[in-house]
Amino acid sequence: MSRTDEIPVPREAKDRVLRWLFEILKNGSLAPLGVNVPKPAAPLPSDVLQVDVRRSATDALFRAEDQSILHIEFQMTSTQDDLRRFLLYDAGVLGRYRDAPKVHTVVLYGPHASPLPPDQNFGSISYTVHAVYLGQQNGEARLNELLHKAKSHGRLEQEDILTLALVPLMQHHRPLWQLLLDAKPLFEYVPRAVRDPLLYAMVALGYAYETAPNRTKLKEVLGLMSIGQEFLEDIMRDALQKGMEKGLETGIARGKLEASREDVLEVIEVRFGTVPSTVRAKVEATTDVETLRQWHRLALQAGSLPEIEERIR
Numbered sequence: 001m002s003r004t005d006e007i008p009v010p011r012e013a014k015d016r017v018l019r020w021l022f023e024i025l026k027n028g029s030l031a032p033l034g035v036n037v038p039k040p041a042a043p044l045p046s047d048v049l050q051v052d053v054r055r056s057a058t059d060a061l062f063r064a065e066d067q068s069i070l071h072i073e074f075q076m077t078s079t080q081d082d083l084r085r086f087l088l089y090d091a092g093v094l095g096r097y098r099d100a101p102k103v104h105t106v107v108l109y110g111p112h113a114s115p116l117p118p119d120q121n122f123g124s125i126s127y128t129v130h131a132v133y134l135g136q137q138n139g140e141a142r143l144n145e146l147l148h149k150a151k152s153h154g155r156l157e158q159e160d161i162l163t164l165a166l167v168p169l170m171q172h173h174r175p176l177w178q179l180l181l182d183a184k185p186l187f188e189y190v191p192r193a194v195r196d197p198l199l200y201a202m203v204a205l206g207y208a209y210e211t212a213p214n215r216t217k218l219k220e221v222l223g224l225m226s227i228g229q230e231f232l233e234d235i236m237r238d239a240l241q242k243g244m245e246k247g248l249e250t251g252i253a254r255g256k257l258e259a260s261r262e263d264v265l266e267v268i269e270v271r272f273g274t275v276p277s278t279v280r281a282k283v284e285a286t287t288d289v290e291t292l293r294q295w296h297r298l299a300l301q302a303g304s305l306p307e308i309e310e311r312i313r
Contacts, residue, residue: 022060022072028158030106033137033166035130037104038064044097061093069093069103076110078131083120087127104130111135111169111209139170143179146186156189165198168206176206177218260292267299268308276305279312 022040029039040062060072071090075082090103107129120127146164150156156164164186168176180202187195203222210218264283268275286292295312302308 022062022162028160028162030130030159030162032142032159032163033108033132035106035132037070037106037130038066038068040070041065044069063097063100064104067100069097069100071103071105073105073107074110075107075113078109078113078116080116080120082107083116083127083129084122086129087120087122087125090127106130106132108166109133109135134166134169135171137170139167139172139179140174142170143167143172143183146183150186150189154189156186161190161194161198165201166205168202168209175214175217176203176210177214177221179206180218180221260289260296261286264292264295264299267296268305271299271302272305272308276309279309282312 022043030037042063044061044063062070062072064070071086071093073082073086086105086107090105093103094100105128109131111134113133113135115133116131118129118131120129142163146156146160149160164183167183168179172179174182180199183202187198190198203218207215207218261283265275265280268279283292283295286295298308298311302311
């Protein structure tokens with residue numbers, strides 16, 4: 001398939017798609033992608049407070065079935081600097097989740113990423129990631145396997161749905177619009193609540209690699225598939241903002257609120273030790289994000305714990 005005439009797609013768009021996929025398909029194995037790690041069991045907050053009181057966030061973080069931590073990243077390029085960044089992040093994860101026996105880091109690379117050695121030696125620190133180069137995988141074969149499995153078993157597992165979503169980033173000889181039409185029978189084996197978001201994800205991940213004529217044809221095909229005019233007006237923005245997030249809006253807001261509370265409590269704990277019970281209760285009971293932002297700044301700037309107790313009451 002020709003990958004000429006590419007257009008830029010915001011990296012955060014792809015990150016958001018991948019994060020969403022792993023959150024809704026959290027019990028799926030990564031084995032179909034060639035990754036032998038425990039299955040994710042429950043999503044975790046993906047922002048980790050580092051020793052310099054600076055917050056870092058990853059694409060997705062999960063507690064695995066064996067209580068280890070599964071750290072998933074999606075990268076369009078491959079650089080040594082990224083691996084150093086992942087290493088520092090994983091150190092923060094081990095500091096936060098002290099009961100975790102280990103961290104498994106899985107990096108999904110886009111079609112143009114150049115392979116890097118998975119094992120990195122930084123002197124006294126050895127670091128290994130599970131690298132999946134999607135552009136080296138046979139998307140045509142994967143699609144055929146999924147079609148055969150659906151017809152034979154009458155269902156698709158969560159890992160199958162994840163694989164289907166990633167097929168547009170794999171090697172395939174069909175344009176994306178044809179790929180979607182050929183994959184359409186598989187959507188009957190996908191839970192109804194996941195069908196539209198899955199389609200949005202496939203389009204969002206593959207759209208940047210299409211030629212202009214194929215993009216035009218893609219919009220026509222999506223119209224025939226009854227996606228809706230709003231989606232067609234701006235395929236990336238509507239897919240991410242109006243389509244995929246429509247059913248998740250409440251959950252996202254709740255997640256932001258929870259993360260804001262954790263921000264406040266963690267900074268206080270890092271700077272002053274145990275958080276007073278009265279302060280913790282007040283923070284956990286607060287539902288206003290702006291108030292929590294103000295308290296976060298207070299926690300960073302306060303000269304003493306009594307000052308915090310005086311102002312958070």
